[in-house]
Amino acid sequence: MANQTGRNSGAQDRLSQVADHLSGAKQTGKQSLLQKHPDDIVVTAALRTAITKGGKGGFKDTAAADLLHGAFQALIQRSGIDPSLVEDIAVGAVLAPGGGATEFRAAALAAGFPVSTAVKALNRQCSSGLQACVDIANAIKSGMIEVGIGAGAESMSQQYGPQAVTEFSELLEGHKTAAECKVPMGVLSEKMAKDKGIPRSEQDKFAAASFQKAVEAQKKGLFDEEIAPLTVKWTDPKTDEEKTITVSKDDGVREGITAESLGKIKPAFSKDGSIHAGNASQISDGAAAVLLMKRSTAQRLGQKIIGKFVQASIVGVPPLLMGVGPAAAIPVVLNKTGLNKDDVDIYEINEAFASQCLYCINELGLDQAKINPKGGAIAFGHPLGVTGARQVSTLLTELKRTGKQIGITSMCIGTGMGMAAVWVAE
């Protein structure tokens, strides 16, 4: 007697259900990643300020803490979260003296968080913003806190300079690899580009594409959702007149950049070099913030879930090859999550230099179309501590817009490290 319940697919359903019991023990990979569980760490709001040109842009006269304050206020307003429920905030910042610990705590209080909301500042160089999000996610996962914010804030206009690095002692100078930690990024990236055989023409092509993608995205308004406009004071360098302006656009994005126009720029670090202002990340100011909690908490609070954090990886690489960081970190995070590189819909890989980003893409054999679809740091800037948190909002809005799901954010890290994280848009 055949199945008389009138459901033809029943047998197939039951078979696959039982098959899952047998294979499920090692359940990882795309399917398990897309499942929703009450203890998932989810993002209910992710936003950033505009990113503006260091020394010239809209935020040149605004302190990092004030940018952070703006991002916090926008986050509270957009998510509708009760600020007293936020138990901890981690802020990534690279250049601020003392890590920015004091002024970031003050910025949180001024933004409306009660004294019961803790704040820490942390510095893992260019991945500080991502590290902040991951720290908060891990604290939630372990039960230390229930609701937290991962953020980043940087004013390269005000705090970029030699004072950001301590002089090395004799001991460190005497150790070969240790001493290499302070070789300037540009110089070592130049050397790496040469060693790894990445010609200038390729770099310029990649950089021009970044500009073109960003211009296109800006014209279509694709950044509008992730950017929280901020009203700040700004001194006109021509007239010295102080004005109040509202900044809602990345002002480093320039139109009309082509590989040919970039080809004319003089190399910055050596005469026969390939790296120049046009194919390296811009010096910028900005802030970004990401609100994280468990899915069960979000549902209880009625927070709208926009994505989830899955897993992160951190790896060390030789200091002189710091640019290969993403190429080292991404396979690790793919392995941890059981994902195939083709399962990932969008890669946000920070464009510290076109040379290193390109190297990582080629090394991993990634599809160019999946990399930084709205442009990257070459086009709109790399405020050091912000980038990692900025990528979350950029990634999740683009995944949602295109109806895709799985994304990776990654970046290389000064002194030789790489970090990567897997996110799922919902």
Next chain:
Amino acid sequence: MLEFRTQGFNGYSVKYSPFFDSRIAVASAANFGLVGNGRLYVLGLTANGVVAEKWFDTQDSLFDTTWSEAHENQLLTAGGDGSVKLFDITLDQFPVQSWQEHAREVFAVHWNLVGKDTFLSSSWDGTVKIWNPNAPASIATLPTHTCTYSAAFSPHSPSILSCVGSDSHLRIFDLRTPASASNHLTLNIPIHTPPKPRMGAAAPPGIAPTEALTHDWNKYRDTVVATAGVDRLVRTFDIRAPQAGPIAVLPGHEYAVRRVSWSPHLSDILLSASYDMTCRVWTDGSAMGAGSMKQDNMLEDPMVLGGGREMGRMGRHTEFATGVDWCLFGAEGWCASTGWDERVLVWDARALMQ
């Protein structure tokens, strides 16, 4: 060891009668439960071996059965067509009652051991339903939003019940709480929480959630529940400390575990049945002295927790072992098991325990 063949039907669940030490019910399904009929056997243990005293055929597979606690001749079945049926073994052929509310396969039925006027069912449709045998419709529906493989009333309270399912969470419902947005849900414990690291052992790795297929309440310690499933581990939890993670973790099965059952006689002993074709007897390490035995793998495997260990195994099934149950009467240790090999085995766990 006694044996009975359920010719043409693959066993899914076996239950001893709470009234007679010689009566066993078996829920079974043709074609491995994928498609076709189901059959409910009522077996008698006689001087001439195991004999079928009665059987009832159903149009769709049967995945579970439970005896009525109120009436010695009645028992329930969980059907693949979403039906819950009540059979009376003094009657022939047809069920005395059939309830059709679940939208998908019903995978568990359980009678309330304390308040004997209610029973429950759980289904792949993501709900647990509470029923009264005299009412034509369910009296409560508890949504779980996940394929719910197993549900049971607490043997210590008439209003507390629990369930596990695909999302790797152990849910505890208390029907005394007001019906609110949470639908009586009082605890939602993630089963895959790694145990706390111990001194001298590596920290346990993060564990991905996997489907939980079965669970059971301890018959003596009213806050202890055992769970098991696709990740092959048997775990015990204390619902007084829902955030603390498992209090015992028992690795050993080589494939997913389909059924766990605490001993009605000994507070630390449980039985499991697995896709690896074995039924195993475990102590969870809570009984005095049980944890002091030297264990070779204790330090290597960070997942071993609580001092429990496998005490013995029954490897006579030749296909997936799906059901196992203890006899409530007589010498402590008699149990019955069934599996996809179309066999019901009745055996003494004490003969295996070391």
